Amino acid sequence: MTSYNARKLKSQAAALLALGCVLVALIPLASILYEVVSRGLPAVDWAFLTERTKSSGQPGSGIGNAILGTVLLVGWGSLIGLPMGILTGIYISEYGNNWFGRTVRFFNDILGNFPSIVIGLLAYSLVVTVVGFSMISGAVALGIIMVPLVASTTEEALRMVPNSLREASLALGVPRWKTVLKIMLSNARSGLVTGALLAVARIAGETAPLILTAFGNSFWETGLFEPVSALPLVIFRNAMSPYADLQQQAWGAAFVLIMMVLALNIVVRLLTRLRFKSMSKKKVVSKIWLQRLRPST
Amino acid sequence: MAAEIETQHLNAYFGDVHAVKGVDLRISSNRITAIIGPSGCGKSTLIRCMNRMHEVVRGARVDGKVLVGGEDIYGPGTDPVTIRRKVGMVFQKPNPFPTMSIYDNVAAGLRLNGVRDWKRLDDTVERSLRLAALWDEVKENLAASGVSISGGQQQRLCIARALAVEPEILLLDEPCSALDPIATAKIEDLLFDLKSRYTIVIVTHNMQQAARIADNTAFMYMGKLIESGDTKTIFENPEKELTEKYITGRFG
Amino acid sequence: MSPRKAYENELAELDRQVTEMARKTQQAIELAVRSFERLDQDMAAQVRKLDEELYYLNIDIEKRCLEIIALQSPVAKDLRTIGTYIKVITDFDRIGRYARDIADVTGHTKDMAHFKPLVSIPHMAAMAEKMVDTSVKAFLERDTEPTKEVFELEDMVDSLYDEIFREIITYMMEDSKKIGFGINYLLVARYLERIADHACNISERVIYMVTGQRVVKE
Numbered sequence: 001m002t003s004y005n006a007r008k009l010k011s012q013a014a015a016l017l018a019l020g021c022v023l024v025a026l027i028p029l030a031s032i033l034y035e036v037v038s039r040g041l042p043a044v045d046w047a048f049l050t051e052r053t054k055s056s057g058q059p060g061s062g063i064g065n066a067i068l069g070t071v072l073l074v075g076w077g078s079l080i081g082l083p084m085g086i087l088t089g090i091y092i093s094e095y096g097n098n099w100f101g102r103t104v105r106f107f108n109d110i111l112g113n114f115p116s117i118v119i120g121l122l123a124y125s126l127v128v129t130v131v132g133f134s135m136i137s138g139a140v141a142l143g144i145i146m147v148p149l150v151a152s153t154t155e156e157a158l159r160m161v162p163n164s165l166r167e168a169s170l171a172l173g174v175p176r177w178k179t180v181l182k183i184m185l186s187n188a189r190s191g192l193v194t195g196a197l198l199a200v201a202r203i204a205g206e207t208a209p210l211i212l213t214a215f216g217n218s219f220w221e222t223g224l225f226e227p228v229s230a231l232p233l234v235i236f237r238n239a240m241s242p243y244a245d246l247q248q249q250a251w252g253a254a255f256v257l258i259m260m261v262l263a264l265n266i267v268v269r270l271l272t273r274l275r276f277k278s279m280s281k282k283k284v285v286s287k288i289w290l291q292r293l294r295p296s297t
Numbered sequence: 298m299a300a301e302i303e304t305q306h307l308n309a310y311f312g313d314v315h316a317v318k319g320v321d322l323r324i325s326s327n328r329i330t331a332i333i334g335p336s337g338c339g340k341s342t343l344i345r346c347m348n349r350m351h352e353v354v355r356g357a358r359v360d361g362k363v364l365v366g367g368e369d370i371y372g373p374g375t376d377p378v379t380i381r382r383k384v385g386m387v388f389q390k391p392n393p394f395p396t397m398s399i400y401d402n403v404a405a406g407l408r409l410n411g412v413r414d415w416k417r418l419d420d421t422v423e424r425s426l427r428l429a430a431l432w433d434e435v436k437e438n439l440a441a442s443g444v445s446i447s448g449g450q451q452q453r454l455c456i457a458r459a460l461a462v463e464p465e466i467l468l469l470d471e472p473c474s475a476l477d478p479i480a481t482a483k484i485e486d487l488l489f490d491l492k493s494r495y496t497i498v499i500v501t502h503n504m505q506q507a508a509r510i511a512d513n514t515a516f517m518y519m520g521k522l523i524e525s526g527d528t529k530t531i532f533e534n535p536e537k538e539l540t541e542k543y544i545t546g547r548f549g
Numbered sequence: 550m551s552p553r554k555a556y557e558n559e560l561a562e563l564d565r566q567v568t569e570m571a572r573k574t575q576q577a578i579e580l581a582v583r584s585f586e587r588l589d590q591d592m593a594a595q596v597r598k599l600d601e602e603l604y605y606l607n608i609d610i611e612k613r614c615l616e617i618i619a620l621q622s623p624v625a626k627d628l629r630t631i632g633t634y635i636k637v638i639t640d641f642d643r644i645g646r647y648a649r650d651i652a653d654v655t656g657h658t659k660d661m662a663h664f665k666p667l668v669s670i671p672h673m674a675a676m677a678e679k680m681v682d683t684s685v686k687a688f689l690e691r692d693t694e695p696t697k698e699v700f701e702l703e704d705m706v707d708s709l710y711d712e713i714f715r716e717i718i719t720y721m722m723e724d725s726k727k728i729g730f731g732i733n734y735l736l737v738a739r740y741l742e743r744i745a746d747h748a749c750n751i752s753e754r755v756i757y758m759v760t761g762q763r764v765v766k767e
Contacts, residue, residue, distance in 0.1 A: 097355050164392040168455070171350060172406040172462055173382030182409055186396050505622055532624045534761030541625045546553045 033258075040255025043248045049256070053218050053234060056243035063253045065220045069135075069229040070257070072222060073214060074204050076139030081146025081203075082196055088147060089154025094180050105155075112148030119144050120209030128213055133227040138214030142203040149202060153195025157188040194268050201264040205257060207232035231257040299326040299496040300366035300383070300465040302347055307361035309342050309351055316342045318520040319361075324466075324513075329488060329497045331511035331528070333504055335543065339520040340500045344468045347498070348384035349377040366465065382406075385459035389471040391451035393443030393458070400439040402454055406462035421461050428494075429457035430487050449480025453487065460495075467491065469499045473506065485510050504544055508532050516540045556621050560630075563613055567634050570606045571685040573599055574641045577648035578681060578744060582674040584655045585737055586667060596652035603645035607638045626758075633758040637688065640747040640754075644681065647740040647747075654733050654740075664727050669716065670737060673709045676702050677741045680748035687755045696752035706745040713738045 051062030092105050123141035131137065161184050169179040185192070210216075215227040216237065222228070231253050238250035302324040309317035317339045324330045332340040345351040346359055349370060362369045370380045393402045401408075403422045412418060422439070426432040431453040435446065443454060452472060459467060469488075473481040488497055488510055501507050507514050508528060515525035516539075524531065524540045535541050542548050577599040584592035614635050617623060623631055680702045687695040714735065721731040753764040 162392070164388060164390060165394060167350065167353070167388065168392045168394070168458075169405075169409070170353060171348065171381055171386040171388075172409070172458065173378050173380075174406070174409045175378050178409055183394065187394070189396075504624075508624070533628065535625055544624050545627050546556070 036251065036255050036258055039248075040251040040253075043252030044255060048249075048252055052220055053229060053249070055218070056241065056246050061245070061249060063231065063234055063249065063256065065217065066229040066231045066234045066253060067256065068220070068222070069214070069217070069233075070204060070231045070260075072135060073138045073142060073210070073228065073230055074200055076135060076224075077142030077146060077203055078196075078200055080139055080143030081199065082150055084143070085147045085150025085199070086154050086192065086196075088151040090158065090180060090185075092151065093155045093158040094176075094184070108148045108151050111144075112152065115208075116141075116145055116206050117208035117212070120212040123209060124212045131225050133213065133215035134225045135214060135222075135228040136224045138210050138228065138230070141209035141213045142206060145203055145206060145209065146199045149199040150195055153198065154188075154192055157191025157195060158184055160191060161187045190272060194272060197264055197268045197271075201261050201268075204261055204264070205232060207236055211236065231260075299494065301326045301364075301496065302466065302498070303364040304343075304346070305362040305364065307343070307346060307363060308359070309339070309346050310358050310360070311342075311354065312356040316520055317346065320517075320522045322515055322522055322525060324496060324498055326496045327492055327494075328512040329492050329499060329510055330513045330515065331507035332498065332500045332515045332517060333502070333507050333543075334517035334523075335548075336502065337519075338517040340517050341470050343517065344386075344470060344498055344500055347466070347468055348386055349380050350386060352377070382410075382462050383464055384466045384468060385462065385464035386468045386470065387452070387455050387459055387472050390475050391448055391455050393451050393454050395442065395444045397443050398440045399435050399443055399446070399454060402443040403457045403461050405458060410462075422457075425457040425461040428460050428491065429453045430483065430490075431457055447480070449476050449483060452476060452480070452484060456484075456487070460491075464495065466496045466498070469497070471500055471502060474502065481506070516543060518543070553621075556617075559613075559617055559621070560627065563610065563617070563631075563634065566606065566610050566613075567638065568689060570603060570610065570638060570641050571688065573603055573606070574644050574648075575678070575681060575685060577603065577645050578674075578678055581648040581651040581655075582671070582678070582741075585651055585658075585733075586671060588655060588658050588662070590656065590659065593652035593655040596648055600645045600649035600652075603642055607642040610638050611635055629758050629761060633754045636754050637751050640750050644744050644747050647744050650740050651737050654736050658730070658733060661730055664730055665720070669709060669713045670734060670741075673706060673713065673738060673741050676706050676709065677745045677748070680706070680745050681751075684748045684751040684755065687752060688758075691755075691759050693756050693759050696755055699748060699752040703745055703749050706742060710738055710742045 047060060048062040049067065050064045051060050052065040053063060054061040088104070088108065092101055092108070095101060096104060120141050123137050123144065127134070127137035127140050165183055165187060166179060169183045170176065174183075210230050210233050214230055214233065216233040217227045217229045234253045235250045235257070238246040238253070241247065302322075304320050304322045307317055307320045307322075308315065320343060322343075332343060334340050342351060347363055347365070347370075351357050351359055359371060361371075363371060365380070365384060369375070370384075393399075394405060397405065400422055403425050404418045407418060407421060423432065423436075426435065431450060434450060435441070435454075444451065446454065452475075456467075456472075473484055476484070485506065488499065491497060492512075499507075499511065511528045513526065514528045514531045516523045516531065516535075516537075518539060524535060524537045526536075531540065532544060535544065577596050580592050580599070581596045583589065584596060614631050617631060618628075680699050683695045683699050683702075687693065687699075717731045717734045717738075721728045757763050
């Protein structure tokens with residue numbers, strides 16, 4: 001066999017091996033999807049999505065309040081986590097070139113690796129001991145989980161903005177804080193949005209902290225200081241129950257949750273793609289200009 | 298409107314690296330002064346000291362005086378932001394803001410400093426684009442993205458943007474090195490026209506460019522100012538042997 | 550190690566050619582004067598040949614100088630040197646032409662003879678030759694010192710020229726048969742004076758090439 005053929009064969013063998021590993025890695029994903037869809041989809045109907053959760057045996061039980069609860073928890077959590085995360089990210093990226101900044105970055109990385117149940121415990125000791133199991137304590141836990149994620153992606157997005165733009169703005173006599181706000185952020189926009197959405201998708205699925213904070217609720221509840229239901233909690237509790245109908249609900253809830261996360265991820269991808277397309281034509285600015293342009297041509 | 302610059306015992310450092318060593322240089326107003334020298338000689342660092350952009354880099358510091366229009370821009374209590382409006386800068390690689398239109402780019406300096414009056418912005422944009430010899434080429438298309446035009450046009454856009462804040466001095470750091478000869482020629486013509494209104498300092502590694510457009514030329518080597526003076530004299534009969542060796546290409 | 554090797558080689562080649570032209574010019578003067586003194590036709594023919602060589606060298610060197618200017622953008626000393634080359638080759642060419650003119654005078658003296666022993670003309674020729682030699686030396690050595698001597702000699706050459714003029718005119722007035730040959734002396738003296746003048750030009754160019762200063766008459 002010529003050396004060329006031998007090399008070709010080796011190359012093909014390596015490619016096949018890599019493909020094989022990919023397929024193996026995809027097996028768990030495929031099986032999860034299969035299980036969830038096959039067991040969960042049948043449980044989903046309009047009633048399922050709009051009724052509140054009830055105990056086993058009671059008719060008309062659904063996950064409506066859990067969906068609402070997840071949405072509210074994610075919303076309040078983002079309200080807490082996004083601004084803190086973005087501002088932290090800005091600080092680390094723009095002003096953090098000293099020992100303090102490095103320390104912040106270090107602790108940010110550590111916090112990002114904390115087990116989420118520990119964060120739940122923190123929220124428990126800080127908030128639940130004061131106001132009891134509640135939406136706000138869940139939101140606090142989720143917000144804290146979000147901060148390191150958003151801070152990292154924000155820092156990354158800002159770092160990707162070419163330094164030449166920063167210099168151009170400073171050279172025009174624009175003060176530093178305005179440069180950061182107007183120039184850097186607007187150029188890092190898509191990175192920031194992506195980071196935020198990914199963080200949101202992540203906390204939508206967090207379970208452990210919610211057990212210790214939001215606690216769960218069988219009723220429609222939107223009060224900040226009341227325990228609230230959430231999809232991961234429903235999945236957790238119902239999966240462990242001995243009743244078949246409740247287990248069915250767990251699969252249904254899992255299906256809905258995965259669909260939500262999938263939808264968020266698809267939105268992120270679409271937004272990223274759209275950004276590149278829209279680079280050619282940009283905003284029109286002054287209405288006076290439009291008026292002036294017409295008579296002159 | 299145009300001001301003189303004078304550096305006195307100017308030293309600039311990047312941490313421990315001594316990049317500019319005791320430079321005393323006078324830049325005449327309404328003239329084009331070129332600063333030439335081999336790579337790493339400190340010429341870019343020198344002009345970045347003239348609009349306080351040097352200190353933006355981490356660990357950078359400046360020692361000595363830089364007088365713009367007679368006043369030391371490093372004096373106590375001086376605000377770098379104000380200085381940078383008086384002393385504008387155009388960079389080597391054209392850097393228009395990509396998320397903004399041509400109009401927005403030119404207006405950026407004013408807008409970001411709180412100017413809201415549309416009439417004033419419109420007038421400034423048109424005036425600046427005319428000064429930069431770009432008006433006729435883009436007037437039909439001001440809403441187009443700042444990065445949708447050619448490289449040479451982008452650089453002229455950056456010049457227009459710098460002129461819009463009405464500086465007294467324009468610093469250009471190798472503005473043509475990323476451009477083709479025709480775009481370069483257009484910018485050189487432009488600078489020639491601009492010198493009646495502004496003081497212009499241009500850093501260039503292209504000696505023929507300095508010879509073509511500059512009234513005065515300064516030669517730097519290893520952080521020191523070796524010789525400066527009338528361009529004709531520098532290129533016909535320089536005083537220092539080092540200058541002669543550099544401009545005849547006898548050392549790389 | 551200088552990075553502009555090709556350019557330096559071209560400059561060196563150019564220098565060699567200009568040096569060759571200078572040498573040929575010196576030869577031409579020497580031969581021309583000897584040929585007139587001895588009324589030697591063969592020598593005169595050699596001078597004519599040298600003049601032709603000088604003519605072509607002038608054209609070729611000028612062409613090369615302009616090429617270097619177009620392609621290499623010489624500045625400072627290089628530029629002054631090349632500018633000097635362009636000027637001095639004209640001077641060399643003119644000197645060669647005058648040498649040939651002297652040889653032509655010799656050519657017209659077939660079957661004739663001197664009517665007086667030559668004293669002033671060889672003296673003047675020696676000075677003119679010295680001026681050319683000294684200018685060429687200054688040029689080749691890039692040294693302005695020798696040029697002082699050239700300027701001093703110029704005055705002496707001028708006064709010698711006047712002297713010869715008066716002397717020959719006197720001869721011609723006394724004896725009209727001497728007019729025919731006397732004119733030759735006048736012509737030769739005239740050509741030598743012109744040669745000396747060009748030698749001064751060369752010295753002035755050398756001063757510019759070395760110092761960058763131009764010698765301007767007040």
